[in-house]
Amino acid sequence: EDFAYDHASDTYRCPGGKLLQHYRRPFSTPRTGVGKDNTLRYLASKHDCDACALKPRCCPKTPARKVTRSIYEGARDMARDIAKTDAYQRSRYQRKKVEMLFAHLKRILKLDRLRLRGPCGARDEFHLAAIAQNLRKLAKICSRRTVIPAS
Template identity: 70%
Template sequence: YICPGGKRLRRSNRNFSTPRDGVNKDGSIRYRARQQDCQSCALRQRCTPNMPARKVTRSIHEGARDLAREIATTDAYLVSRRQRKKVEMLFAHLKRILKLDRLRLRGPNGARDEFHLAAAAQNLRKMAKIIPMATPAPA
């Protein structure tokens, strides 16, 4: 990392005989500027008003978070988010309206059969809304 004054932030300011990864117990890496660099910096009051030097803490998982944030800005992500909402709504309907929050049949085959019946009922409801009802002919 580079501070606003253009100085490099390091994990440690000395060389150890055995290399260290710099990861704390909480899974973060702390980057620090040298105190001499911050004392002579013109931006010190704005950057670190009540600390002797600038510190930046970064999680070891921040790279994955950055990638997820980058993916969240794409058009494909917005499309998949809409599709996931549709699927989640179907499962919510199965659980709340068709009372599929608890399976009554035992075993994997029973669970599969019960789920297939509930899905068929859901599909029939959807088809009933799509296909218009025929008007009865007058007698």
């Protein structure tokens, strides 16, 4: 958590201000650097870690710090950024409303499996269930209104 990732340079920066790089030298044969567990390893320089005051807390038993990063972490970062927006919160609320209707269809109206065959039969059965659901809503709305007799 204390290590900051810089997307532009593809490096980590430690709390002491030193860089952790994916590779420290150019290779004649290009390498992907992706391990068997779909992670990339970022390594600090041993000289940087030896001179650092945070070494006893950061990497006490190893000569230098290693940080692994999943190859999917970029997508996760993007999803975290999207989740902080107001538009995402609104869409989340709207999705809940829709999902509750489907849950009601499955649980209350027993539409857990379709009995008619083919896409047309499934569409017809779903339309009938949606009509029943809308009629229930309409009955609740109409029952709330009180009838005022004409005088």
